[in-house]
Amino acid sequence: MTAASFAQALDQITRVPGVRGAMLVAGDDGLVVAEHLMEGIRGPAVAALAASLATRLRRAMQAAGTGAGHFWQLLCERGGLLVVPGASGILVVAITAPDVNAGLVRLELLRAAEAVG
């Protein structure tokens, strides 16, 4: 994939109203692969924490017998973080406002995860 196609995948996510930013994160080391964030969001730190949470959740879910998670959502007072792991281990991440259409963001994340592989 090219940088342009990464950017295009993220652009589709950030077009959803209420999405404050989107990132592609390497799931194994938590480094940012590509990002499209509103000003003030600390991408590298969020990426590292998202990857760490994803790893813990994946292990817990595998231990529980549910299989690895293919979508997860952190719900907070003033927004949330939505994550879809791609097949190659890249995490597609969206940072959202509280009133976002989470179902729509989920669909865009799944599309982006398919596109980035």
Next chain:
Amino acid sequence: MVDEVKALSAQLAQEPQSLVFLRLGELLRQRRQLDAAQRVALLGLERHPHLADAHDLYARILADRHDYERAFDEWDMTLRIAPEHTGAMKGLAFLYFKVGDLAQAESHLKAAKKVTPDDFTIEQALAMVRGGAEPAPPVPVAPPPAPDEAEAKPLAESRVFAGLEGAEEGLLLLDAAGLVLGGGLRSPTGDDVTEAVAAYLAGVSQEAARTAKLLGLGAWRGLSAEGRQGHVHLVPPTGDSLLLVLRDRSVPLGRLAIVAQRAAQAARHWLERQQ
């Protein structure tokens, strides 16, 4: 009484939208015709899904059938629709008593007494709870429990989520270090996976809190995840505890969040009593 059942049945057939199903269902329940009573109650609920008395009727039938988890859900629903429904309060008190949670039983009876202070049956039930004897179930007497049920769930761990669906195989309460405080988990194949899952979840609460803080999103309220064979939802009942709900894929994430909130409330009560 047979004639009355026939008369009510005929009336219901003529006026399917009427509330006569409530009397018919209760009458059948009292006659121990529980299959027929359940059919009547469910048909009534289909037509009147937001009628508190319909949920209460169905809960009583379920309680008579010893299906206490679903009875709990129905009485819980009754109270959501009608917060001052004393039948549901008494029903929940009865269920809490069955699992040995005397404090919750007494709390629900006290709440019922506030609504209907002249109901002497509540005072009687309160006296029984305080004296350790089983209070009467909410409306006419249910059969005595079978011997094995008389020993209902004695383990302290299971009492954390007393009366909640999946209390011992789909609900887990942990402390900040990932140590199990209550509940339990079973995989879809029936294996006990409580300790393994708990170990992996140690630290999740702190990381979720850090992520939320970093993004300026305030406190974290929940973490839900979809898997191929099941879904999970995590909530922090208190600052230093973590609750996990596990269900198969047939349960949507939204419903899972509701189950988690209900379980978190039970966990908070339980944690308060431990202090």
